[in-house]
Amino acid sequence: MTDNKLINLVNITKSFGDNIVLDDLNLYIRENEFVTLLGPSGCGKTTTLRIIGGFENPDKGQVIFEGKDITKTAPNERQVNTVFQKYALFNHLTVAENIAFGLKIKKKSKEYIKDKIKYALKLVNLDGFENRMPDSLSGGQQQRIAIARAIVNEPKVLLLDEPLGALDLKLRQDMQYELIRLKNELGITFVYVTHDQEEALTMSDTIVVMNQGYIQQIGTPEDIYNEPQNAFVADFIGESNIIPSIMVEDRLVNILGANFACVDAGFGHNKPVDVVIRPEDIDLVKPEEGIIKGMVTSLLFKGVHYEMEVQAHGYDWLVHSTDLVPVGSEVGIRVDPFNIQIMNKPESEDEEAVELEI
Amino acid sequence: MKIRNALNVKTPKPPSQKNEGSSLGIRNVKWLSFPYILWMVGFIIIPLIVILYYGLTTDDKSFTLDNIGAILHPINLKALRIALEQSLISTLICLLLAYPLAMILSKSKMKSNSFIVMIIILPMWMNFLLRTIAWQNLLERTGIINIVLKFFGLPILNIINTPKAIILGMVYNFLPFMVLPIYNVLIKIDKDIINAARDLGANSVQTFLKIILPLSLPGVVSGITMVFVPSLTTFVISNILGGSKIVLIGNVIEQQFRIGNWHIGSGLSLVLMIFILISMAVLSKYDKESEGSGLW
Numbered sequence: 001m002t003d004n005k006l007i008n009l010v011n012i013t014k015s016f017g018d019n020i021v022l023d024d025l026n027l028y029i030r031e032n033e034f035v036t037l038l039g040p041s042g043c044g045k046t047t048t049l050r051i052i053g054g055f056e057n058p059d060k061g062q063v064i065f066e067g068k069d070i071t072k073t074a075p076n077e078r079q080v081n082t083v084f085q086k087y088a089l090f091n092h093l094t095v096a097e098n099i100a101f102g103l104k105i106k107k108k109s110k111e112y113i114k115d116k117i118k119y120a121l122k123l124v125n126l127d128g129f130e131n132r133m134p135d136s137l138s139g140g141q142q143q144r145i146a147i148a149r150a151i152v153n154e155p156k157v158l159l160l161d162e163p164l165g166a167l168d169l170k171l172r173q174d175m176q177y178e179l180i181r182l183k184n185e186l187g188i189t190f191v192y193v194t195h196d197q198e199e200a201l202t203m204s205d206t207i208v209v210m211n212q213g214y215i216q217q218i219g220t221p222e223d224i225y226n227e228p229q230n231a232f233v234a235d236f237i238g239e240s241n242i243i244p245s246i247m248v249e250d251r252l253v254n255i256l257g258a259n260f261a262c263v264d265a266g267f268g269h270n271k272p273v274d275v276v277i278r279p280e281d282i283d284l285v286k287p288e289e290g291i292i293k294g295m296v297t298s299l300l301f302k303g304v305h306y307e308m309e310v311q312a313h314g315y316d317w318l319v320h321s322t323d324l325v326p327v328g329s330e331v332g333i334r335v336d337p338f339n340i341q342i343m344n345k346p347e348s349e350d351e352e353a354v355e356l357e358i
Numbered sequence: 359m360k361i362r363n364a365l366n367v368k369t370p371k372p373p374s375q376k377n378e379g380s381s382l383g384i385r386n387v388k389w390l391s392f393p394y395i396l397w398m399v400g401f402i403i404i405p406l407i408v409i410l411y412y413g414l415t416t417d418d419k420s421f422t423l424d425n426i427g428a429i430l431h432p433i434n435l436k437a438l439r440i441a442l443e444q445s446l447i448s449t450l451i452c453l454l455l456a457y458p459l460a461m462i463l464s465k466s467k468m469k470s471n472s473f474i475v476m477i478i479i480l481p482m483w484m485n486f487l488l489r490t491i492a493w494q495n496l497l498e499r500t501g502i503i504n505i506v507l508k509f510f511g512l513p514i515l516n517i518i519n520t521p522k523a524i525i526l527g528m529v530y531n532f533l534p535f536m537v538l539p540i541y542n543v544l545i546k547i548d549k550d551i552i553n554a555a556r557d558l559g560a561n562s563v564q565t566f567l568k569i570i571l572p573l574s575l576p577g578v579v580s581g582i583t584m585v586f587v588p589s590l591t592t593f594v595i596s597n598i599l600g601g602s603k604i605v606l607i608g609n610v611i612e613q614q615f616r617i618g619n620w621h622i623g624s625g626l627s628l629v630l631m632i633f634i635l636i637s638m639a640v641l642s643k644y645d646k647e648s649e650g651s652g653l654w
């Protein structure tokens with residue numbers, strides 16, 4: 001990844017009728033960066049991609065590519081290829097013809113095209129599918145053909161709209177690995193859309209969390225996970241306990257009536273804040289050793305860990321632990337200071353709206 | 359059977375709809391097709407058998423191929439040739455007019471498609487005969503068009519009772535049958551398929567030739583069938599707009615039935631049917647090649 005801004009979206013606004021889908025969106029994407037747009041259904045991820053791809057015109061704002069304004073440039077003149085959310089394969093052409101489409105337009109040699117088809121099919125694990133028709137393929141196979149059709153063109157930027165959504169876990173992990181390898185080999189910049197936060201966290205250099213047409217937070221996966229800027233991000237990325245609390249003073253927060261040490265400062269005295277604590281960061285100890293006492297009310301086995309709910313001081317704490325604590329046990333709750341994330345209460349109306357959504 | 363299928367335009371299906379129509383649902387509604395089968399037997403199969411019988415027998419009920427051979431009579435052969443020419447020309451004109459029209463309509467941002475469809479079929483609410491007679495009045499030497507032309511000092515139009523008038527009548531009457539199936543396939547082409555072609559570098563002409571046109575071929579084939587068949591067999595249009603000067607094969611057949619010669623009339627009808635079957639077989643072959651799967 002370089003510091004070169006390859007794509008720059010400036011003040012993009014887009015509405016469909018009365019529905020404002022993107023509101024004054026600003027976002028830049030650096031060369032060879034893997035950027036993931038993450039957010040709930042309908043938040044405008046696809047619309048953002050379509051504006052970069054040129055299939056949708058923004059009402060306001062500009063799309064800058066390598067320093068040039070391409071807002072009005074036709075899709076076929078952009079150095080961008082797209083993997084569409086609904087695949088959009090050409091059903092009247094064979095798999096091979098689908099993959100060859102872009103290369104034929106660019107008048108590549110027969111030999112080159114043949115090699116590329118073979119290479120791409122191997123990459124997406126569909127060797128020998130050359131002569132199949134798209135509608136004879138399963139959803140996951142069609143999706144992989146859509147990926148193959150886009151990557152053979154070796155574009156500067158690849159836009160991928162939930163490209164692995166129809167695949168099973170194993171295949172998805174293989175494809176994630178292949179895509180990352182491809183990105184590093186060919187130096188392609190990826191703009192990736194997914195619902196799957198785990199996928200976003202493992203693959204991305206940068207995650208853009210969106211909600212209702214607004215960007216909530218931009219950051220590295222670590223930033224987004226460990227230091228969510230607001231309750232929406234905290235709630236959307238991973239599971240978390242979001243508890244309204246009072247910041248007593250620097251490095252001391254009062255959660256549900258008990259004082260916890262924390263590492264944040266600069267919020268002022270006795271200020272209402274939201275506290276985020278990840279379920280895996282809560283330590284269950286003997287009742288007398290805890291800062292807060294409570295009782296285990298439910299227990300679920302989740303494979304790697306147990307998921308428990310602990311009723312304490314009127315709040316149901318979500319706890320992940322590898323140790324089993326039976327339902328009905330009295331327990332104490334402790335949290336290490338650096339695992340307590342303090343967030344300002346939302347102030348603006350937009351943020352308020354976001355808060356209500358949750 | 360094949361003509362009925364021509365109305366069932368095959369369109370590109372999104373992958374998700376593949377497993378529709380479980381056997382359960384179909385079994386439950388099977389009895390619903392009973393009236394339809396009754397209709398087919400009563401009004402399609404039986405008449406066909408009757409025509410076959412008359413076409414292959416003489417007055418004294420003995421077998422003969424003479425009725426079919428009657429097509430070789432120079433007058434009948436000429437009528438068939440003219441009918442083929444005229445219907446091919448009018449089908450071609452319909453196609454050239456309908457395709458761009460269907461493209462424009464399918465792209466229009468108009469909210470309700472049903473409104474567009476209504477505009478196209480609105481003329482069909484009027485009786486077919488009336489519309490054709492109206493054209494006769496319009497085109498007549500002293501008709502409205504010529505009055506207007508004369509008024510502006512322009513040369514008058516002299517096409518009534520010529521092949522041109524018949525073609526005009528065919529195009530006017532059958533154009534909607536070409537527009538609708540093409541329009542229907544065009545609006546069903548997913549916008550993202552076109553976007554994908556543009557995305558992969560195709561300009562609008564390439565996108566049209568490589569994507570839109572092949573995907574719309576099933577509609578074109580239906581349209582051609584639905585215009586060509588009635589054009590080939592019509593006798594009303596040629597009667598009204600062609601005077602008695604231009605005799606199409608349809609006119610010959612009509613006259614045979616009118617003078618009570620059912621055998622010759624049926625024999626010639628069978629010949630016409632063979633032509634229609636051949637043309638549809640040719641079309642379906644083209645369609646198969648382009649679509650990967652058959653329309654019929």
Ligand SMILES: Nc1ncnc2c1ncn2[C@@H]1O[C@H](COP(=O)(O)OP(=O)(O)OP(=O)(O)O)[C@@H](O)[C@H]1O
Nearest residue numbers: 016019021040041042043044045046047048085195
């Ligand atoms: N062509 C359109 N006409 C009208 N509204 C649209 C159109 N395209 C998108 N929208 C609306 O814009 C909003 C954002 O849509 P978008 O497809 O960008 O969401 P998304 O984030 O990709 O969601 P998902 O995760 O479900 O794919 C939605 O409310 C949607 O209904």
Ligand SMILES: [Mg+2]
Nearest residue numbers: 045046085161
């Ligand atoms: Mg989407």
